[in-house]
Amino acid sequence: MRNPYIIGVFLAAGKSKRMGQNKLALPLKGGTIGSLSLQTALLSHLDHVLIIERTEHASLEWMGAPYHSPPFRERWSLHVCQEAEKGQGHSVSSGVRKAESMGADGVVILLADQPRLSVDHLNALVAMAPVSFAVSSSLGALTPPIYFSSACFPYVKELKGDEGARSLLKSGQLGTGAVLEAKTSAELKDIDTPEEYDIVRRLVI
Template identity: 25%
Template sequence: MNGVFYESAPVGSATSSSNPHIGILLLAAGQSTRMGQNKQLLPWRGKTVLHAVCEALWGGWDLSNVHFPVGRYPFVAVTGYDHKLLDPIVESYGFSTVWNLRPENGQGLSIGLGVQQLVNQEWLPLDGIICSVADQPLLTPFVICELIDAFQNQWIIERRAGELPSKTIVMPHYGAAYTPGNPVLFGAHWFDALCHIEGDQGGKTIIQGPGRDYIRNIWIPADIGDDVDTPTDYERIGNRESEDI
């Protein structure tokens, strides 16, 4: 297992009054080929899977004291062929949208489009970006807070040492099996590399390559990192709705 496990501080416990600026990239352009229908629009707790993911992302970011002094959120969602159905949902949570015209070319294209949109926006320069998939209905704001806190503490160390832009990558591991998963927070050093990923490997090309020595792994005790990729996944995860997770 790459990296070291990092015990993040409680929310809002930064040791510096200057906090890193964190954006969110939501990847929602997948074609859901194994599901047979758009998995992001599947019913979930009275809304959809996509609503659940957006609520977790926005809620964790909002709790983590990374507010911007501008009127917009540093959130971008990349959507694909179903953008007319997906865009109204993500926009209701403050996301601007980018349409991936060729989602069949792989997740790398969506990541590049989203990162470019985030870094080109007219807001403060970002120190890190949370890259999230749109099919984790069990995701909670707690996970996002833990990612941001771990990054923030390492970012402060890097800043004091004059080592910015940050090379830190924060990755969650879920449950008793320490299963690696999403979302992943990438420091600004990796923005250019994120814009040039090819195929469908996504951030793994960085995590398993040049970024492996800069990973900070955090442990999320609850086993809530599951993706919904197939009808079997959806049924299995749906049966956990009443569990205390």
Template identity: 30%
Template sequence: MKNYKKIGVVILAAGSSSRLGYPKQLVEFKGKPMLQHIIDVADSFEFETKVLLVGANSEEIKSTIEPKNFEILFNKNWQEGMASSIRAGLERSLEKEKDLEYLLILLSDQPFLSRERIEALIKEQLATNSEATFSEYDGEVGVPAIFSSSVFPYLKELKGDHGAKKLVYDKKIQFRTVKFEKGNFDVDTKEDVELLKKLEKE
């Protein structure tokens, strides 16, 4: 997919993985850390800006992954929660490209993210010109998601551990959805890691 629109991408990887006890960003899936998989998929696109947010365990993460064309940004407020990383990522993206038209937000622990899933989100967003396009899994909407610049002011207002889907309920923004099978699978516990290892062999 050619970069004929100004799209920025932000990967959120600043969390502490407190329930797991070690950085879930570095849990291996199919021979590489999950975060590396997300970087590799996203870097295959010619996005206008590419920003990776780190926070907890930042040195270990930086020494393990290959950022490729991503700028690594340390979120000093990572303990506030996901909203602080979204705000920091958006702010840095706009510093790099003030005329950014869209922002794609990805998480570091969705091992089944693929290039096809991202392409589907972008195509839906550009075709419908809605305020946002979210992934849909198990009847829920969430990230990966892409937001138009009209929503940027709302993203800047997010607080605490609320992700971008909070806008759906608070701001009643107009959005579309794209199905993402296994999109609800993330890694928070040791049981999740064990299940991931089993799924890896399927």
């Protein structure tokens, strides 16, 4: 019996409105917010990573040179969501449609602004396949990364607007899944504002 083929859907199509500039390119711990988040995905047991962007000519300067070269370059590909401007739900559903076309047995929805996410946590989430879904949790709050099996794809593909994957969990449509508690609450926190960035920068340098 073969192992399930699991693709990461790495959401990098946001506008960083609350930050006032491209937050993925902001420096952090020898890299950038985006590159540290991507590094975790590429070093994990995910079989491939789809980077979801708004345009084919999206600037991936935040990524850093190492990830444009072997062996990392073979681990990811760029997927353009034409409707990303309409909200995160469109990026999620577009990414899942692409992953499905690539033969994915499951996907993990990842945020590009979670630079403190650990490889161990992501691998533990991947290892939960083939449950229907598995969601990360911190102090009772459900948050990405989230694993969805192919059985959930019909529902995830219907997301639109600002609906995130968490809305499906609240709806009860997906049945019973698993919850993976993070070892520390800090690793699941995303970075949206200058204040949050300043706090993280002081902690990780």
